[in-house]
């Protein structure tokens with residue numbers, strides 16, 4: 076189970092890189108739309124995060140989840156997903172969507188590391 080848990084952590088970090096890298100790439104290219112990479116990475120974060128908490132809560136690995144921290148991360152990650160979904164559609168939230176997605180994802184990295 077440790078290997079599965081560690082693999083999910085790797086995928087969780089890949090998802091973080093997908094969001095932040097995708098946002099940075101678009102900002103550097105001076106584009107404003109949310110690319111599919113960022114939308115799919117946002118979904119990956121919710122799925123891998125939920126799976127990590129599920130495995131940790133079941134006691135199959137020696138990790139004790141902090142439920143308040145996880146709840147805060149889930150709310151932020153769902154906001155990232157909804158904004159990415161809306162801003163991915165052409166003509167919707169064209170300018171604000173990208174920086175909001177990047178900023179909220181960065182906020183979740185801060186919650187993950189500092190809390």
Ligand code: HEM
Nearest residue numbers: 091120121124125127128148149152155180183184187188
């Ligand atoms: C935009 C969304 C998210 C980002 C950018 C993000 C980022 C991160 C990062 C950078 C870490 C590694 C922290 C460290 O090792 O110190 C981490 C770990 C973790 N995240 Fe997330 N996260 C997100 C969403 C979520 C969600 C929605 C959940 C749960 C519902 C979640 C649950 C976890 C858990 C349980 C760990 C600990 C893994 C471990 O080291 O045992 N994350 N997250």
